[in-house]
Amino acid sequence: MNTPRARAMLFMGRRSHQSHAPHKHSPPAVANDLVISTVDENSGIAMLTMNRPPANSLSLEMNEALCYSLKTVEANPKIQSVILSSTNPKIFSAGLDITELVAPDNDRLPRFWNSLQQVYIDLYGSRLATVAAIQGHAPAAGCFLAMSCDYRVMSEGDTNNDIKKKHVPTIGLNETQLGIAAPPWMGQLLVRTIGFRQAELALALGTLFPPEQALSIGLVDDIVPHQQVESGDHKLVDLLPSQIKDQAQNSLLQKAYTQAQIYAKIPPQARVASKMVTREEHIFRMIAKRDEDTQHFCGFVTQKAVQKNLTAYVEALKNKSAKK
Numbered sequence: 001m002n003t004p005r006a007r008a009m010l011f012m013g014r015r016s017h018q019s020h021a022p023h024k025h026s027p028p029a030v031a032n033d034l035v036i037s038t039v040d041e042n043s044g045i046a047m048l049t050m051n052r053p054p055a056n057s058l059s060l061e062m063n064e065a066l067c068y069s070l071k072t073v074e075a076n077p078k079i080q081s082v083i084l085s086s087t088n089p090k091i092f093s094a095g096l097d098i099t100e101l102v103a104p105d106n107d108r109l110p111r112f113w114n115s116l117q118q119v120y121i122d123l124y125g126s127r128l129a130t131v132a133a134i135q136g137h138a139p140a141a142g143c144f145l146a147m148s149c150d151y152r153v154m155s156e157g158d159t160n161n162d163i164k165k166k167h168v169p170t171i172g173l174n175e176t177q178l179g180i181a182a183p184p185w186m187g188q189l190l191v192r193t194i195g196f197r198q199a200e201l202a203l204a205l206g207t208l209f210p211p212e213q214a215l216s217i218g219l220v221d222d223i224v225p226h227q228q229v230e231s232g233d234h235k236l237v238d239l240l241p242s243q244i245k246d247q248a249q250n251s252l253l254q255k256a257y258t259q260a261q262i263y264a265k266i267p268p269q270a271r272v273a274s275k276m277v278t279r280e281e282h283i284f285r286m287i288a289k290r291d292e293d294t295q296h297f298c299g300f301v302t303q304k305a306v307q308k309n310l311t312a313y314v315e316a317l318k319n320k321s322a323k324k
């Protein structure tokens, strides 16, 4: 598996480990609207917009839709960069769909976990330059999605003095707050992104960072004020799906677009080779332990005590939402 050819295939968009892969070349049954895919061949930039209300949480189908959309865009040789965004202005992704974890179906649970592993393999190992446009909250696997990209831009949120309008997004691996732990490959992504000690603290405490702090520890690469830009790049509008067509002047999307353009100008062979230097070992280590990881996850999540914590967490989420 870990041969030069296998490594090159992984990063050139062809998978050498299809036997593990849950997704197929045909569109997943209900995937089409979960991730909206738009491409602009002239600029070499694509956009994958997550569109699973209410929170872009990652269900089995959402994971498959992400992999399928990414693979489809990757297959287009004219595309070099992709922006990962959300139709929800306040939530990038709420992480795993927690309802997948509560009282799970025995057949579905391992398939679900496999689909998440595949998102990691495909996104972290994508031949494309990937830019996360984090307009809203990105807890847990939402943060993981962002960390799997090459570049992260986050909105500072609406710091309006009016408390009702105020909205400050946060990002981080908050799993311990739910009584669960991030899997090793996800936790290691945090270590790789923000360094050992910061990650050790953040993982143990389940810290969710507001934008400025996220920037200061390197969890995101850039933050932008919540505002419209006066004279953005007008070509962005061609890339926006109809659901967010009115966001062409959005400072976050404009910043993400600029970064995607910068990446698209780098000679792709060199860019992909440099990505392999930092990522291939991590990906192959995970693939080697993939089945073990799935078994561990299924065993862990079905424990009585873990189920109790997760059930209480889902209840609390629903109560909070009902009180709004």
Ligand SMILES: CCCC/C=C/CC(=O)SCCNC(=O)CCNC(=O)[C@H](O)C(C)(C)COP(=O)(O)OP(=O)(O)OC[C@H]1O[C@@H](n2cnc3c(N)ncnc32)[C@H](O)[C@@H]1OP(=O)(O)O
Binding pocket: 054, 055, 057, 090, 091, 093, 094, 095, 096, 097, 098, 099, 137, 139, 140, 141, 142, 174, 175, 178, 180, 181, 182, 183, 297, 300, 301, 317, 318, 320, 321, 322
């Ligand atoms: C065992 C090893 C596995 C380890 C790996 C774990 C990785 C994970 O990703 S675990 C999931 C962790 N995710 C979270 O803790 C996030 C939970 N959600 C929130 O904190 C908030 O919803 C938010 C900060 C993302 C957004 O807050 P906001 O006030 O804007 O919206 P809400 O009213 O809370 O939610 C709206 C709506 O969405 C539903 N929802 C939110 N998050 C999830 C989720 N992760 N899974 C499923 N559903 C979610 C929430 O229940 C509301 O729905 P209703 O209006 O229908 O009640």
